[in-house]
Amino acid sequence: MLNLARQRGLPVPAYDLVAEVPDATAIVQERLPGSPPSRVDRRLVEEMVALHERFAGLLAGRTDVEVPDLYLRASGPGFCLHRPLELHSARSRRLLAWVRDVGAASDAVMSGADLVHLDYHGERAVDASGAITGVVDWDGIGRGDRRFALVTLRFALSEPGRDETLARWVDGLVDDLLDPATRRVSWAHMSLRMADWAIRHFGPGDVDHWLDVAEAGMDR
Template structure:
């Protein structure tokens, strides 16, 4: 294995909940009480309590995702209401409803079926909303703090080869995702809450955008590959219905995103895991069940 490049790549800072709570009090006059860190998440979240006793979750995020979260909830998806949004020292912070449940400690077919049903509810949710420019998958240029290309180019020969394949997909198919569905954009088990085997929340809608809901299924498949291969069949049956162009573009995006983030925030074992997953789904070397289809849109 090629030795990884020893370089300090820029890292995304973790949530500093005490400081943010102080600043929210300064700006809004509302004094939240910190209860402790919320589990999971790459950037972090915190449990807080309002003066009237209500319990909520403090995160950093985009306040403009609130209307999309509301639309998802109207479609029957369990999402948290945004209760406060503020601009704090150059970052947007959100206080949102605390939903019941916790991230699943195990994955099974019942949970996968529930996630597929939630994904179905995202179909066409933005048909009546004027379409902005298509969502960028960042296959040919850096994303805003994620999907950075240079870490892959310099980390190792293996990551550089993956980056070349991502660039090839971007050159062949473009780097845009189109559609009228609501896309969560980070649809994986860590952003799901369950209670007694039932999904009680889909959280972290910070990246929510307009596009193709199958993008979320590719993300889910990526996360499960290599760890829960026995759960992939129903996801693959859904993805067999979309074109190779879309599958490759979506897989290239999540490959870039996960490997870049791991290089900058995690250990080499994690990087190698996501490289292996990424390589399994590009350039025709697809996992079982991914039929190669004509290069049609």
């Protein structure tokens, strides 16, 4: 898939080696010019939004490429786990109930023929001289709706210490560009992903923060 993207002129790395090692998969990827951005600002976010549009239709006809499972009905493989939300608190159980309700709908499946980066945010960009020279870390990849990346980006911009005005700006794009069903499914996935991860790896303040973010978009 990345070779196809490269042939279309997209700034993605070549994967020189993918090897199975004990308990992991090792990936050696091409080093692109530039470095990780020193800060995620409006210019970078605007460039990432524009760049993601170039993933449109890239996998048309490639029905052999899987549509990503969003794990709204059952736990994922090491992330998007349901059980931690069941055990943590009444608040997390309410969120999980909403996620499962979204997942039970007939339209709770990603559709489309775009190339989708499932962890698309500022730290995945490579930046040189004020311009994006690449997007890296494609081990979360699939065929579907590229606009899913906007919801991922919006959640990343809500990390503690970020400029919330950028998150609000991406919120407007999400509302304008995604139909309600697609937005709801994407929001449910990211809410589950971030809440589960915080419960298992971070402190109570982080958990409350991600529950706040999740709840802010549940009824929109």
